[in-house]
Amino acid sequence: MKITKENIEAILFDYAEGNLTEAERKEAEAYLDLHPEYREMLSMYDPNITIEKPLDIVYTDKDELFSMVTAKKPTKIIFISRYVKWVSGVAAVMLLFFAIKTFYNLQNTQENTPISKVNQINEREIKDINDLKDFSQDNKLIATAKNNKKTPVISVNTDITEMKSDTEEISFEELLADNDINTAEEVSDEEDKVLLADNSISTAQKEQERKTTYENNTVNEEHLAANNNRKSAKEELIRKGVNSALNIQPMQAAIEGIAKVVSSPKTKKIINLFNERRNRKTKTVYSEKITAETSNV
Amino acid sequence: MGEVRGFNSVAWGKNMHNSKQMTEKDYKQHINCYSDDILRYLAKNLQDIDDAKDILQDTFIALWENKNKVEQEKVKNWLFVTAHNRMLKLIRYKKIRQGTLSIDNLNGFDEIKIQNNYDTKQQLDVLLTKLPETMKQCLMLKEWSGFSIKEIAQTLQISEENVKVNIFRAKLKLKTLREN
Numbered sequence: 001m002k003i004t005k006e007n008i009e010a011i012l013f014d015y016a017e018g019n020l021t022e023a024e025r026k027e028a029e030a031y032l033d034l035h036p037e038y039r040e041m042l043s044m045y046d047p048n049i050t051i052e053k054p055l056d057i058v059y060t061d062k063d064e065l066f067s068m069v070t071a072k073k074p075t076k077i078i079f080i081s082r083y084v085k086w087v088s089g090v091a092a093v094m095l096l097f098f099a100i101k102t103f104y105n106l107q108n109t110q111e112n113t114p115i116s117k118v119n120q121i122n123e124r125e126i127k128d129i130n131d132l133k134d135f136s137q138d139n140k141l142i143a144t145a146k147n148n149k150k151t152p153v154i155s156v157n158t159d160i161t162e163m164k165s166d167t168e169e170i171s172f173e174e175l176l177a178d179n180d181i182n183t184a185e186e187v188s189d190e191e192d193k194v195l196l197a198d199n200s201i202s203t204a205q206k207e208q209e210r211k212t213t214y215e216n217n218t219v220n221e222e223h224l225a226a227n228n229n230r231k232s233a234k235e236e237l238i239r240k241g242v243n244s245a246l247n248i249q250p251m252q253a254a255i256e257g258i259a260k261v262v263s264s265p266k267t268k269k270i271i272n273l274f275n276e277r278r279n280r281k282t283k284t285v286y287s288e289k290i291t292a293e294t295s296n297v
Numbered sequence: 298m299g300e301v302r303g304f305n306s307v308a309w310g311k312n313m314h315n316s317k318q319m320t321e322k323d324y325k326q327h328i329n330c331y332s333d334d335i336l337r338y339l340a341k342n343l344q345d346i347d348d349a350k351d352i353l354q355d356t357f358i359a360l361w362e363n364k365n366k367v368e369q370e371k372v373k374n375w376l377f378v379t380a381h382n383r384m385l386k387l388i389r390y391k392k393i394r395q396g397t398l399s400i401d402n403l404n405g406f407d408e409i410k411i412q413n414n415y416d417t418k419q420q421l422d423v424l425l426t427k428l429p430e431t432m433k434q435c436l437m438l439k440e441w442s443g444f445s446i447k448e449i450a451q452t453l454q455i456s457e458e459n460v461k462v463n464i465f466r467a468k469l470k471l472k473t474l475r476e477n
Contacts, residue, residue, distance in 0.1 A: 010461035041469070049468050051425055053441045057340050059332040065354060066325050069361045 003031045319364035356380045377452045432467035
């Protein structure tokens with residue numbers, strides 16, 4: 001072995017402890033002869049000097065340590081339980097979110113669901129009676145109402161049972177009598193009936209007003225007032241029910257729907273009558289009439 | 298050497314069965330055999346019995362958790378290595394927190410003078426505190442725990458030559474301090 005200044009102390013330790021072989025010992029002796037300072041160091045070294053073990057320091061909780069450690073559950077369980085709160089919280093939030101979303105979707109679909117039976121029809125508010133669309137066949141009433149905030153709210157009681165209870169089984173004669181409607185044979189084109197229960201303006205007067213407005217292309221204040229009166233009357237009639245507004249196009253849709261639900265042949269007859277009149281009454285017809293009358297005059 | 302309350306831990310360690318799986322009985326034996334030595338080693342290094350107990354408990358908990366990985370013959374080394382590393386961690390933490398804390402100057406032991414009425418044990422105990430950390434650890438492991446040079450080197454993660462040099466210098470210094 002090669003003895004140097006870096007490893008001499010380790011060799012001296014082995015020399016003092018008696019861990020060197022004979023050859024190594026001779027080699028160490030030769031080195032010490034050359035370096036007396038290390039021989040002096042070796043002489044100072046006492047291998048018997050020890051530090052006594054502090055026997056007063058004793059671990060007294062051995063049994064507790066053993067029972068605690070061996071009874072201790074695996075850390076994985078603790079790890080999972082630590083996150084149970086977080087997982088349950090997240091799950092609750094997600095559940096709430098889906099519940100709100102489902103409730104919102106249900107509310108939206110309720111407005112557009114088809115009304116299959118009369119008894120299922122509930123009173124609803126329709127913003128504009130003009131938005132009532134056509135009805136499907138098979139006695140199903142499909143009503144959709146658009147949210148038109150410009151027009152005033154008009155409520156239509158589409159519950160036939162309620163209406164029936166209110167009106168006590170409307171018969172065809174009663175229907176005609178209430179609305180002053182004649183049969184198809186009795187009604188003529190010349191009369192030009194716009195049948196409103198409370199309409200104070202006569203048909204002739206109305207036609208005259210139309211004629212003047214068409215010719216003069218001006219809007220009369222009286223005409224406007226009359227128009228407004230008609231509109232308010234319309235709204236009142238719509239509120240009252242079907243019986244009062246048979247010959248107005250927006251109401252006609254409601255009437256048609258209700259009539260279909262009722263599915264009476266007599267009401268069908270009335271509907272046909274109104275359709276005929278609607279188809280015949282166009283602007284061009286009016287203009288032709290007016291020009292014909294003026295030319296005759 | 299290595300006897301605790303009449304129990305020959307060295308002999309027991311040699312005669313221990315070679316099964317890899319550590320049973321509760323084996324674990325209890327390890328606690329009885331090594332807990333005192335480890336506590337003394339930690340207490341003399343940390344100068345705090347409570348910290349020493351905490352580290353001791355953590356060490357044995359870790360042993361139970363790794364019972365399938367630690368070989369029966371190497372349990373003693375494993376315990377001391379684990380305890381030593383945790384001790385170093387704590388010392389480093391304390392140094393950072395206190396700023397000026399030095400491993401070699403703990404609680405003003407430098408100011409303690411050896412009184413004439415001290416017995417040899419007390420004198421040596423005080424002297425021990427004056428030794429540098431590595432020297433003290435090498436000496437304690439050799440004198441109190443009966444570790445070989447190789448085992449001390451593994452525990453402290455230094456070379457065997459370094460261990461020999463530290464023990465040599467430690468005993469020289471002890472003798473010098475006592476004579477002075």
